Amino acid sequence: METSGKVIKCRAAVAWVPRKPLSIEEVEVAPPKAHEVRVKILTTGICRTDDHALEGIMGGIEFPVILGHEAAGIVESVGEGVTDLKPGDKVIPLCIPQCRKCSSCLHPKTNCCFKTHLKEPQNLMPDKTSRFTCKGTQVHHFLWTSTFSEYTVVPDDAIVKIDADVPLDKACLFGCGFSTGYGAAINTAKVEPGSTCAVFGLGGVGLSVVIGCKAAGATRIIGIDINKDKFEKAKQCGATECISPQDYDRPIQEVLIGMTGGEGVAYSFECIGNTDVMKAALEACHIGYGTSVIIGGAPTGAEISFSPMLLFTGRTWKGSIFGGWKSKDCVPKLVSDYMAKKFNLEGLVTHTLPFDKINEGFELLHSGKSIRCILMF
Ligand code: PAD
Numbered sequence: 001m002e003t004s005g006k007v008i009k010c011r012a013a014v015a016w017v018p019r020k021p022l023s024i025e026e027v028e029v030a031p032p033k034a035h036e037v038r039v040k041i042l043t044t045g046i047c048r049t050d051d052h053a054l055e056g057i058m059g060g061i062e063f064p065v066i067l068g069h070e071a072a073g074i075v076e077s078v079g080e081g082v083t084d085l086k087p088g089d090k091v092i093p094l095c096i097p098q099c100r101k102c103s104s105c106l107h108p109k110t111n112c113c114f115k116t117h118l119k120e121p122q123n124l125m126p127d128k129t130s131r132f133t134c135k136g137t138q139v140h141h142f143l144w145t146s147t148f149s150e151y152t153v154v155p156d157d158a159i160v161k162i163d164a165d166v167p168l169d170k171a172c173l174f175g176c177g178f179s180t181g182y183g184a185a186i187n188t189a190k191v192e193p194g195s196t197c198a199v200f201g202l203g204g205v206g207l208s209v210v211i212g213c214k215a216a217g218a219t220r221i222i223g224i225d226i227n228k229d230k231f232e233k234a235k236q237c238g239a240t241e242c243i244s245p246q247d248y249d250r251p252i253q254e255v256l257i258g259m260t261g262g263e264g265v266a267y268s269f270e271c272i273g274n275t276d277v278m279k280a281a282l283e284a285c286h287i288g289y290g291t292s293v294i295i296g297g298a299p300t301g302a303e304i305s306f307s308p309m310l311l312f313t314g315r316t317w318k319g320s321i322f323g324g325w326k327s328k329d330c331v332p333k334l335v336s337d338y339m340a341k342k343f344n345l346e347g348l349v350t351h352t353l354p355f356d357k358i359n360e361g362f363e364l365l366h367s368g369k370s371i372r373c374i375l376m377f
């Protein structure tokens with residue numbers, strides 16, 4: 001049946017209010033407007049950022065909302081003015097857009113497009129309207145992706161075509177978790193061969209940092225998590241040793257400094273969203289040249305107090321969004337690198353569930369049993 005130009009009725013997981021299970025509902029998805037693309041989502045992962053939004057700790061999220069931002073799908077139809085995509089293309093929606101026009105997009109040092117949700121709210125489409133309706137109520141978008149829906153509409157700056165051969169359960173990981181962690185090691189920290197790294201938090205993002213550190217030639221990669229069940233996967237991804245802060249009666253940064261002969265690590269990564277851990281990760285860095293990267297999303301309004309001596313004495317503190325990748329340019333290349341076997345993503349997907357079991361997927365994340373749970377439509 002030809003659907004182009006028509007409203008599509010399909011399944012979506014609607015978050016009506018914060019901190020409650022999602023409801024599988026029939027929603028109406030309007031056709032794409034100019035410079036928009038309507039996509040049939042085939043697979044979507046559950047990332048902790050979706051959970052932060054559902055928990056209400058991520059600012060600027062209005063309910064009801066359709067969450068989800070780590071997905072792969074097929075273009076169903078395109079709006080006027082879309083030149084680089086056509087129906088049938090295999091695509092990844094991009095939670096960090098690349099407009100290729102703003103001062104950030106034109107600058108080689110950043111991927112923080114001015115259209116990012118940190119600059120411009122993405123709870124509605126760029127024209128401040130929604131393409132989703134459920135039971136007569138307008139439903140909000142999330143990061144311009146809203147992939148917990150069988151069909152979604154995204155701006156053409158926030159979607160890219162990928163190699164049609166890539167398996168869909170892995171393709172979705174390039175929409176967030178893998179690209180974020182791998183890029184934080186490669187692009188943001190610029191990990192050097194022979195170095196020692198510490199990765200705090202061994203979820204989908206942290207394990208992808210481990211994969212990036214290994215690819216960059218780090219010789220020691222210390223994984224840190226309070227859940228020891230994560231250690232096996234971390235070692236499979238390249239961690240050389242794993243420790244739990246709960247096994248020590250002194251702060252974890254002191255443990256790491258002790259483990260490195262009193263020196264500290266060259267690179268540390270916070271992949272949790274905990275401000276105390278962010279500070280510990282900085283303190284665990286080597287004087288003079290240690291670099292610490294914040295990847296975890298802290299609750300909106302959170303602040304950190306720390307000794308300026310830590311930076312005065314030469315450490316560097318950085319943040320990384322979507323691994324520093326300019327999304328439209330780099331995601332297809334990352335997918336090609338995966339197809340060329342430059343890295344292995346086997347360790348990241350622990351569960352695959354039908355889309356209707358999305359709340360079970362969130363429970364697996366909460367209980368610490370999953371790394372990435374992939375939902376199939
Ligand atoms: P996850 O929940 O799968 O992994 C977090 C891990 O941290 C789990 O294994 C926990 O057991 C562990 N953990 C929790 N508390 C502690 C602690 N105090 N010490 C040590 N370990 C601990 O999450 P994820 O990997 O999907 O996401 C991690 C964070 O990264 C989260 O805050 C998310 O919002 C953020 C994120 N940032 C970006 C970005 O572009 N910067 C992209 C995607 C996700």
Ligand code: ZN
Pocket residue numbers: 047048049050069070176177
């Ligand atoms: Zn994410």
